[in-house]
Amino acid sequence: MKRLYILIIAVSLTILANGQTQDQKVSGPMTLEQCIEYALQNAISAQNAIVDQRIAAAKVKETIGIGLPQVSGLASVQNNYNLRRFFTAYNPNGGFINLGDNPGIATGTVIAAPNFFQLKNSADIGITINQLLFNGSYLVGLKASSTYKELSAKAANQTREQIVMQVTKAYYAVLINKERASLFTSNIARVDTLLRNTKALNTNGLAEEIDVDRIQVTYNNLLAERDKFLNLNDLGMELLKFQMNYPMDQPIDVAGNIEDVKVEATITTYKEGFDYSQRPDFQVLQVNRRAQELVIKNQYAGALPVLGAVANLGYFTQSPDIAGLFSTNSDFSNASDAVKANFGTDKYYGYSLFGVNLSMNIFTGFQRHYRIQQEKLNLAKIDNNFRGLKNVIDLEVKQASVNFDNAIKSLTAQTANMELAGKVARVTKIKYQQGVGSNLEVVDAENSLRTAQTNYYSALFDAMVAKTDLEKAFGRLVPSSSSQSK
Secondary structure (H helix, E strand, C coil): CHHHHHHHHHHHHHHHHHCCCCCCCCCCCECHHHHHHHHHHHCHHHHHHHHHHHHHHHHHHHHHHHCCCEEEEEEEEEECCCCCCEEEECCCCCCCCCCCCCCCCCCCCEEEECCCCCCCEEEEEEEEEEEEEECHHHHHHHHHHHHHHHHHHHHHHHHHHHHHHHHHHHHHHHHHHHHHHHHHHHHHHHHHHHHHHHHHHHHCCCCCHHHHHHHHHHHHHHHHHHHHHHHHHHHHHHHHHHHHCCCCCCCCCECCCHHHCCCCCCHHHHHCCCCHHHCHHHHHHHHHHHHHHHHHHHHHHCCCCEEEEEEEEEEEEEECCCHHHHCCECCCCCCCHHHHHHHCCECCEEEEEEEEEEECCCCCCCHHHHHHHHHHHHHHHHHHHHHHHHHHHHHHHHHHHHHHHHHHHHHHHHHHHHHHHHHHHHHHHHHHHCCCCCHHHHHHHHHHHHHHHHHHHHHHHHHHHHHHHHHHHCCCCCHHHHCCCC
């Protein structure tokens, strides 16, 4: 039982530093299944695991969105306060610039003429549409996003396993303490009866004062031990609430009793059909390996060409002044029909562009080659981690099996010892009451009985914990853990 006390005290210190509270509470005593269900819904780690799964789902949709049409809009108004000049070589026999006869400039001279191709003010409204037609990295990314989603689910399952193990052990501790508290009551009542009977015998001269003192010491020690135990029992309740993320300021009670807990198990049954992939941590590593394989594929896909389509649609206009950009029409009232036909009468004119783009990395200075080598080495590290994890699992299975076997043997022995100690205490008390036994024998028998009871409950708790560790080692603690990931 000392181990149980140390566990309660140690984790209680963590409660003071990191305790989290929820507004939810459950009325009435809670079974182990209810405690686990509550913890899986309210524990901080469980909530974060759910958030991670939602993030992964959003990441998948984000990746899918890359392959959908990308549309962007533009609306701009610009004032070119000082337009760039138009440069040309002077040609008196033609060209854009006419300087009249004999301007004094030699043919071929570069002149900077005013920019008569552009007005100072312009307005542009349009949209650009890009559609990805083929991208090898995008196709790999779709698979990677699904793998990322699966990884978050496996990690959440691993978190659930940890929560189930912590809540189960804390629940068993409370259940043991609840039974021991009842045992304290019955022990105190029995010793109190013995004390009153001995005092009566002493009053009648049939027992010595030292006999009363011995039993009084035993009675006082029982009261003091009960008070200390009840305080530790309160800490056990706080530990259970902490593991469940139950409101720390709200009371909680557990349902059931020790007889409802089945600690018997056949290790051979667990070993039959056992596979490493039943373990959540192994499943996480499997998904990590597939993700790393996709990273390598993505490096190869980066060498493939990228094909995309583009469209640019909009309206554009220019004006000598800003106000002219917002007028509806130009003044073509006196223009000839030919001018109107060739130059138009609208203020804004549409433009459009449609095309296909093809890009490809031809030479990257061997960067991709060495990036691929690095990712392959990372894959080799994951393969090494597989071997290491298998060794860890083998060791955990062996330790859990040995610990469980020893715990069951110890529980069997302590059960028999408690029954024998109880029998000795009863016989010794009867002999003392009939005057054929000593008071010292009664006190020793009572002390031996309490020691046997303490050892029994300590062995029972160790057996419960050992079975929990055994189920965790074989990947049987959480039902969904047994689903294999291929």
